[in-house]
Amino acid sequence: MPSQKRRSRLSTPGCIETAVAFFTALSLLSVPRLWGCRITVLPLGKIFSLAALACIVSALVVSVDAPRFSDHFIDDVAFRAAWITIAQVPLVYLLATKRGPLNIIAALSYERVNWIHRWSGRMLFLSATTHMGIMMRSIDVSDIIRSPDKVMIVVRYGVASYGTLAWIALTSALPVRRWSYRAFYLNHWASTSVLLWVLFNHVPRSARAPIYASTAIVAFDRLFHYYALVRNNVCIRVVKRRLSKFRKGPSRKAITVGLPVKMTAPTLASPTPESTTVIRICNVPFSWTPGQHVRLYLPELGCCEVHPFTPATCSQPAVSPALPDDVENDRLLSPTTPATAESPLPNEMVLLVRSHSGLTRRLAEYCSTWLSRPCPNASCPSSSLTAYIDGPYGTPPAWEAYSTLVLVATSTGVSFSLSIMDWLAQLCTLDPTRLGVKRIHFVWSVRHLEPQFEASVADMLVRHATTLRDAGVDVTAVFYATCPEANQAVIEGEEVVIEGGEEEYMEELDYTPKHDFDEVEELHGFDSQESFDSRASSSTLIDEEAPRGSFWSQFEPRTVSSPSTREQGCTCSFVRSQLQSNSKTSSGLVARVYGSRPHLPSMLNSAARARGRESVMVAVCSSADVVAESRNEVAKMNLAFVAGKRDAGVDIFSEGFS
Known part of the structure; x- marks a missing residue:
């Protein structure tokens, strides 16, 4: 009898779950x-x-x-x-x-x-x-x-x-x-x-x-x-005839090779050139799931260069059979169907490309040249790029099955988090019964101020979060701009000088430094993308060695911003002063912290509650050091679950190349 009781006790789901959590923690x-x-x-x-x-x-x-x-x-x-x-x-x-x-x-x-x-x-x-x-x-x-x-x-x-x-x-x-x-x-x-x-x-x-x-x-x-490759890039599409309004008969079909790439015109005037290019790949003939990545080939910009990127959008349920009118096709966008990075057409793939060297640098130069050209109706029309896509690759988990999602990203890795938000927002309309998510914590950390890039991310995030909130999902978001020159925050039109890290920021707002998402006041301003070395990989699958010390150590705030200690070429302070008057709210959704970095241990422990049998997933898209730090914290949470200090374990999914 004692042996049978021992076997039944060991075969209970709790023991199996505890053993899995223990070995998972050791492996992380x-x-x-x-x-x-x-x-x-x-x-x-x-x-x-x-x-x-x-x-x-x-x-x-x-x-x-x-x-x-x-x-x-x-x-x-x-x-x-x-x-x-x-x-x-x-x-x-x-x-x-x-x-x-x-x-x-x-x-x-x-x-x-x-x-x-x-x-x-x-x-x-x-x-x-x-x-x-x-x-x-x-x-x-x-x-x-x-x-x-x-x-x-x-x-x-x-x-x-x-x-x-x-x-x-x-x-x-x-x-x-x-x-x-x-x-x-x-x-x-x-x-x-x-x-x-x-x-x-x-x-x-x-x-x-x-x-x-x-x-x-x-x-x-x-x-x-x-x-x-053939399935993704060769397809039959309906081609619009010239003067099609005055002609009768069926539309003409043709075999097209490659996918059209459209540049995204900026909606904000930036005083400095931005290093992030937002492109749209139109009428993608295949579907992809959030968290997957593709390999992009642009022969006009690099005959032998293929780069991996994570789309910032998720595939739509329906694909438009005809190519959309666009300024790059020497036409103006239809006023009834505007196509921007924030409002893509059906099954458009939006990519956030950080300019470093090689293909990404040439893509940024192409975008600058395209923006400097006259109107398409003038004598110098623009020409479209053609992309070839290999993919999608990746086996991400079922995001909708978790009760709490913690999305952590740096730089253009935010596209990884945005694709998840897009997918969950689609489920709210297509199949609400599949959506099991109750809370989403969105954390994005960038280095230097880049207003157009931040505006594109904020607009997409607000659109998805509004749909999710209407479906009863609690969504909180925090944007961090870690550049020391951006450590002046604006709260309801009043300027507050932050001369330290996040602790001083919380004290300035009369909050205790618990790093809780619910206790951060909304700040209005612009932040931008992290500045990596120009020789590093430019995809959202970050592949680079971190500097000595912690990854976040390079983002440590400084109390004095004298000309001798400022980063060379940094214009964050100038950008903030120029754009404060144009800052806009994000419907009370996005909280912005300047001159500080996120404290991952406190942030993850605050988001993943210790009590309650809720499934928690931490999704990270960042460099190797941030991924390692997140894994260590998740491992500690799982060990706490084994020790009985938590009611459930925590899962983690990271995207990045080592």
């Missing part, structure tokens, strides 16, 4: 910093997985029948390492696919398994090095070069295989990828193809099954990849 925790430096961006869960993989590979390499540390044992280890190496080749190629069997059957997106692909490739290189190092002890280099023997020909292919593998490992290093991702991508594809060919000639026929499997995986991935 980050490695502590050593002397202020981050050792690795991988959480403990991934480190344990890699350690298990390394132990398995090492055990398989040394598990031979020969006596340990004898000459025969060393030779057996060399041959065993060769077999282990060739057996790992299909795994490495399987993890490298975007539309391969693993992605389709297991519903795993490629960016979620990229880290396993890189580390399994390193394991393969280590086992190949073991084989190569031992075998070269008994082979003369001159025989490899000059001997016409068939055995030496096979050895030459083996040396070529190892040389190709070493070249792949060398050119896949992070500095090389950051220097030129295009060069890395082209070299990687060419080198991996050559590797399969030289391995095919090196291994005996009885060991070629992994080579055939790897070739089949690559062919399967390429086949579905090209099929998806």
Whole structure:
């Protein structure tokens, strides 16, 4: 009887949920910093997985029948390492696919398994090095070069295989990828193809099954990849005829290749050039879910550049069959169907593009040139860009199934949060019974003031939040502008100087510094996008190394803003002074904090209530340090749930490339 009671107690859902929360918390925790430096961006869960993989590979390499540390044992280890190496080749190629069997059957997106692909490739290189190092002890280099023997020909292919593998490992290093991702991508594809060919000639026929499997995986991935490209970018549309109002008969249909890209005209006058470009891709013929990303190709701006972006909108339920009239088609927008970033046409994809270098810089220059051109009715009409989209990619969770959503984003990562808001707002109209969300906490942190960018984000957020509030969802939003030059807030027309962080700001408003979303007064002003290094990735999938110390340490407010301490080129103070008179309210929804950064621990604990069996999801789209800090806080919450200090665990979903 006691044993049966023990089994029933262990089989209860509470015990299972507690065990899952405990292991989830351990997998989310980050490695502590050593002397202020981050050792690795991988959480403990991934480190344990890699350690298990390394132990398995090492055990398989040394598990031979020969006596340990004898000459025969060393030779057996060399041959065993060769077999282990060739057996790992299909795994490495399987993890490298975007539309391969693993992605389709297991519903795993490629960016979620990229880290396993890189580390399994390193394991393969280590086992190949073991084989190569031992075998070269008994082979003369001159025989490899000059001997016409068939055995030496096979050895030459083996040396070529190892040389190709070493070249792949060398050119896949992070500095090389950051220097030129295009060069890395082209070299990687060419080198991996050559590797399969030289391995095919090196291994005996009885060991070629992994080579055939790897070739089949690559062919399967390429086949579905090209099929998806054709499906996304080649379609039949109704084309409007000239003087169609005076003609009778059916409309003409034509096959169109590519999708039209439209620039968004600014609604606010900015005293300084903005570094964020808002573009619209019209009549997208496929659907995507919130949190997914696409890979954008603009051949007119970069023949070999493909960039990942997260759409700021969600696919609409209906697609307009005809191309919309637009100023870029040498026509004026119809007054009854205006198309802007804040009010997109059906199934339009809105992208927020941060200008850094390469394609994104050329896109910003194209937009500036387009804005400087005369009216389309003048003698110099504008021309449209054509985009090709690869995707969508990603397997986000069912956002509508959670009771509380905490959306945290920095810079253009706000498009990730806006797409979720758009999807939930659509559910309010299409299928309200599916919407289980009761509270949404929207947090956006930016660096420098950029009025048009902030206005576009605020307008989209207010439109979605209004629909959600009408459906009974509690929505709160806080915008942070962390630039020290923007630490003057305007409250109902009165200027208040904030000479410190968020604590002083709360005291100025007679609030206790609890960082509660419900206790922040609304401030009216403009904030902008975070200023990253010009060499960093420009997508909303932020891929960059953070500086030393915490990510937020670069946003620490300063009490004195003398000319010597101001950031070079910063015009936030000037922008604020010019735009204070034009600031507008956001229906009491958006609270704005200037000269301070969000305190993630207090913010997450305030949003995710400790009491109550409510499901909570924390969605983060930011740099590696912000994601790591959010994971640590969620891990602490789950450990608190295991200890009985919380009534439910907390889930987290992060978007970003490591």
